[in-house]
Amino acid sequence: MRAARSLAALALLGPLLLGAIRGDAGETVPLSGNRPGERLDVTLVQVVDPASPAPDDSGRLVGVQLRLENTGSAVYKDSPASCAHLLDVAGQRFDGLNATIPAGLGFPETVTLAPGGTATGFVTFRLPKDAGLAAVQFALNGGLADDVGQWSLS
Known part of the structure; x- marks a missing residue:
């Protein structure tokens, strides 16, 4: 049963993972955006x-702490929550939220970073x-850039 679920997850995730730049937790992944000079x-x-139970007790909240460094020549201005996705082992993709959890502060709605x-x-x-949990993904430009960073959680 577990093998069948894993194969189903791979079938669903396969198209999403093509071209992904992979890393493990703690690793830094360089990503480019769609506009000239965008690089993080x-x-x-x-x-x-869990970060905490979901407010309506229908699930749980998971917090993913990210560090962003602008290594490009252009100002980075984007919403990290819309750039990030969490994938589960069944192949479902979850969108990021701007929320503060007991473990720490969330990003503001929009983050603006000068080069460096x-x-x-x-x-x-x-x-x-x-x-x-299977993986975390991050892509600039609201998650729409061609470069997609992915960190395995399993």
Whole structure:
């Protein structure tokens, strides 16, 4: 049963993962945006699971702390929550939320970084209680850039 679920997850995630730049927790992944000079080094600092129960008790919140460093020549201005996604072992993709959790502060709605600037914060995800974590993804330009960083959680 577990093998069948894993194969189903790979079938669903396969198209999303093509071209992904992979790393492990703690690793820094360099990513480019769609506009000239957009470049970030993104580090997955930590994952807090559970960050807290979901407010309506239908699931749980998971916090992903990221460190962003503008290594490009252009100003970075984007919403990290819309750039980040959490994938579960069943192949579901969850969107990031701007929320503060007990483990730490979330990013503001919009982060603006001059070249050389850095920011660290949490992106929060609402997941079902029993969802297993598979990977975190991050892409500039609201998650629409061609470069996609991915960190395996399993």
